[in-house]
Amino acid sequence: MSTPVLQVEGLAYAYPDGHQALFGVDLHVHQGERVALLGPNGAGKTTLVLHLNGILEAGAGSVSVSGLPVTKGNVREIRRRVGVVFQDPDDQLFMPTVRDDVAFGPANLGLRGAELDTAVHAALEQVGMVEFIDRPPHHLSFGQRRRVAVATVLAMQPEILVLDEPSSNLDPASRRELADILRGLEVTVLMVTHDLPYALELCPRSVVLSDGVIVADGTTYDVLTDDTLMSAHRLELPFGFDPRSMRGLAGR
Numbered sequence: 001m002s003t004p005v006l007q008v009e010g011l012a013y014a015y016p017d018g019h020q021a022l023f024g025v026d027l028h029v030h031q032g033e034r035v036a037l038l039g040p041n042g043a044g045k046t047t048l049v050l051h052l053n054g055i056l057e058a059g060a061g062s063v064s065v066s067g068l069p070v071t072k073g074n075v076r077e078i079r080r081r082v083g084v085v086f087q088d089p090d091d092q093l094f095m096p097t098v099r100d101d102v103a104f105g106p107a108n109l110g111l112r113g114a115e116l117d118t119a120v121h122a123a124l125e126q127v128g129m130v131e132f133i134d135r136p137p138h139h140l141s142f143g144q145r146r147r148v149a150v151a152t153v154l155a156m157q158p159e160i161l162v163l164d165e166p167s168s169n170l171d172p173a174s175r176r177e178l179a180d181i182l183r184g185l186e187v188t189v190l191m192v193t194h195d196l197p198y199a200l201e202l203c204p205r206s207v208v209l210s211d212g213v214i215v216a217d218g219t220t221y222d223v224l225t226d227d228t229l230m231s232a233h234r235l236e237l238p239f240g241f242d243p244r245s246m247r248g249l250a251g252r
């Protein structure tokens with residue numbers, strides 16, 4: 001099999017106050033996969049994500065992206081390869097126009113002129129936001145800002161797109177539109193979410209992290225229909241939602 005896009009081996013991490021958040025995490029994600037990272041509050045999901053683009057440095061073990069180890073010396077290339085979309089788009093949008101925000105990353109990578117324009121347009125097209133190119137991001141709705149935040153990352157043509165709670169604060173129509181956009185991308189996706197129906201809709205595979213350890217890794221359908229696993233790790237489906245009703249449709 002090809003080198004995984006994301007290869008996490010025996011990753012352990014303790015915060016400076018001594019709190020051990022990850023205990024030997026192993027995770028391989030291959031090109032084109034869409035994987036949901038599930039787990040209760042405090043499981044270590046954010047801590048794991050912060051290792052993927054070098055914000056945190058492994059205490060033990062290693063993380064590689066398409067074979068390149070995440071180290072201080074490689075952080076610039078790693079941040080091009082790993083695009084993280086944070087939960088709050090306002091953490092990612094800070095320029096006067098949508099164009100400037102989406103251009104920021106590729107301009108930093110050295111793109112100029114027509115090449116930069118093409119990258120900005122292509123990324124905005126992928127999220128259906130080209131018509132907003134000259135608007136100030138703070139005049140857009142929350143759902144539109146989230147789509148622009150995704151475009152800022154896509155403009156760098158990452159090898160893996162990491163999304164932190166992409167469906168949070170979206171109305172049902174925006175939630176579905178974002179799912180359609182994400183499903184249409186060819187990029188590898190790792191999505192942290194508490195929205196289990198969204199995971200089922202979008203991600204054929206789910207990994208469950210609990211108390212800093214991976215406790216399940218399988219099809220999202222199998223994870224969500226494993227009642228013992230679900231209750232042991234505080235995973236609850238919304239009232240009335242039955243994953244079995246989506247059998248065969250999940251993650252398509």
Ligand SMILES: Nc1ncnc2c1ncn2[C@@H]1O[C@H](COP(=O)(O)OP(=O)(O)OP(=O)(O)O)[C@@H](O)[C@H]1O
Binds near residue numbers: 045
């Ligand atoms: N800066 C920090 N210093 C010390 N401990 C921390 C720090 N950040 C997080 N932790 C602890 O590490 C553990 C994992 O936290 P993390 O934020 O990774 O969990 P999470 O799975 O992302 O949770 P949530 O679903 O609530 O976002 C928790 O026990 C948390 O209290």
